Amino acid sequence: MYQRTLLMGFIRAHILHHASQPDGMYGSWMIEELKGHGYGMSPGTLYPILHRLEKDGALKAEEVLVGGKIRKVYRTTEKGEELLEMMKRYIRELAREVLD
């Protein structure tokens, strides 16, 4: 879907933002969060993005046992923090121009 291609950078920034919080985030929570922001996303779309960010060294995953089930909690690495800061600069700059 072309719309998703356009929005992918925002989705990645949003993922990095929540993964940078002290508690990190996990896949099914992130899907609900994105839904709340108007981005419909299936696990089949989100998980490859998370795995890619992990493979690229922007996220690290920790397996946590919750109610007898393994949950993969994602947090940003130092590299992920740097990428998020960079994206925030572009988002701020772009918003200033296009929203005026």
Ligand SMILES: [Zn+2]
């Ligand atoms: Zn959010």
